[in-house]
Amino acid sequence: MQVQVKLFAFFREGRFIKEDKELPTDTTAGQVVDDLNIDREEVGVLMLNSRHCKFDTVLQEGDIYAIFPVIGGG
């Protein structure tokens, strides 16, 4: 299945901003994080199709998946 993966802030360094990835069925959000060699401890927010999700959320064909480090502002 195809999923668009988007990275933000310093997660982009040495990786990418946005990539369409071919993933096996039943891939979880956490597995994508692991495959990108991103430390789960550094992850602040995961969003699937503009809604917050968790490491164990299962991705679906056509999903847009965004991975953010711990960030803040205001």
Add this chain to the structure above:
Amino acid sequence: MADKIFRVNMTDLSTSIEDVPADWAGHGGRGLTSTIVAAEVPPTCHPLGPNNKLIFAPGLLSGTAAANSGRISAGAKSPLTGTIKESNSGGTSAQKLAKMGCKALIIEGQPQDDSWYSLSLTPDGVTISKEEELIGKGNFAVVESVEKRFSDKIGILSIGQGGEMLMSAANISVKDPDSHVRSLGRGGLGAVMGSKKIKFIALDAGDAKVEISDMDAFKAANKTFTKALVDHPVSQALGTYGTNVLVNIINEAGGLPTKNFTAGQFEGHEQISGETMHDLIVERGGKPKHGCHKGCVIQCSQIYNDLKGNYKTSGIEYESIWAMGADCTVDNLDQIAEMDHILDDIGIDTIETAVAFGVAMEGGVLDFGDSNEMIRIMKEEIAKGTALGRVIGNGAGSVGRTYGVTRVPVVKNQAIPAYDPRAIKGIGITYATSTQGADHTMGYTIATEILGVGGSADPLSKEGMVELSRGLQIATAAIDSTGMCLFIAFAALDDETCLPALVDMLNARFGINLTADDVTNLGMSILKTEHAFNIAAGFTNLDDRLPEFFETEPVPPHNAVWDFSGEEIDTFWNF
């Protein structure tokens, strides 16, 4: 030497130094400005008349070595909202006031003639002088000239043309350590300073220092406190990308108000994002990391250079970039930086003014995305006080009324900032119930709803949002009294050593025995004081509502509407 109240009467041009009344002693910053406004300003007075008062107060820990303690508060009855108002800022003024032993500066009355004045404060008191040379000038010329007259070591509070012309969006500029400016931004306090005919206030503390009751305990607590701040990952991201790191995440969440609040995502988000800004700053030899006051360990400010590598602006915030960017559909950071610089010079609030531009675009005054025309209007109309310039300089509500626009994003006539309350519902409760009109900083529920700091909450659900906003508004009122930057809250929400260390510092500074509960009670009592002022000024629960269009117009991509009932909102005040 005990701290004193410095009082200036602009009607008879007299000054005095007074002892601090016992019931003001435990207050600083916002708690003190709101306490004084509530005690001395008639709630029904005209905000620009002689009965309003403009109060400046450093925080309780300002002027000490406590990390991030350099915030100054200004308070008055707001000409924008008609409510009580406190606005706070970094820069060097809080530290100067605290060091000279000035617990608060109260400016009252109004000159009888058309003369302009300046104030000069030293530990010995206040001098009032007539001012002619700098009238009509912008803030940057004022800072340059005043430093030449006095010294580059002094603190400066000043107004630009916006404040002189009594515009409701006018702010008060606060000199930063590099002689650039920060802003006491919201609620039109620059117009109150203009109504007192004061162009600038020079602050010379000389060699004076703040006294610490128990220095060893203070140092130990500050060490713990500083470590909590430095270690928190949010602090680290703020130092790299600034607050503008939020553009992409708020856009992703569908809560980035776009094209005068008609959509929740902006096509040009990447071009105006913190990531893009960081790369541009580095490429042009600017500084991605910069502090607005000495002692800041987070350093969310930055120095933004233009294409040629020359200084353009500093401390450009997410909310300003959002307002001039997504809300007006401008996707060019250089144009946004140029506008930020112009608005700082004129001395009007970037949020209020840019949201006013978004409403003006909807009203057909100019096209969405036309940043050249925005710049022309700022320079040729607002700075010169033409009729159009004054309509925009009086804020988003003013533009809506003038051009018959119904989609006007304001609460209590103050522009709603960078988070759509339909897609991020907790912040809508803060906008509705804040004692000062729409203001995200009053109870920053975004931390929990979007950023996952201090727990998590579904931003599209109403559940628990009133309680979330209430808890944060109470905590914020207390933090705003300490002189601490609100960004300590990220560490305070997640690191259990942070708040106790802050309380320990307060105790060591003053030789007192506050507990964490006392600090919470302080926050509650400040909110109640402010709320009571507003009720006496004629506000009711029906003013704690969002504009109608949020209930009737779904915002994409979630197609969410604002669905809190009035009764649900009103439970906010059940404490």
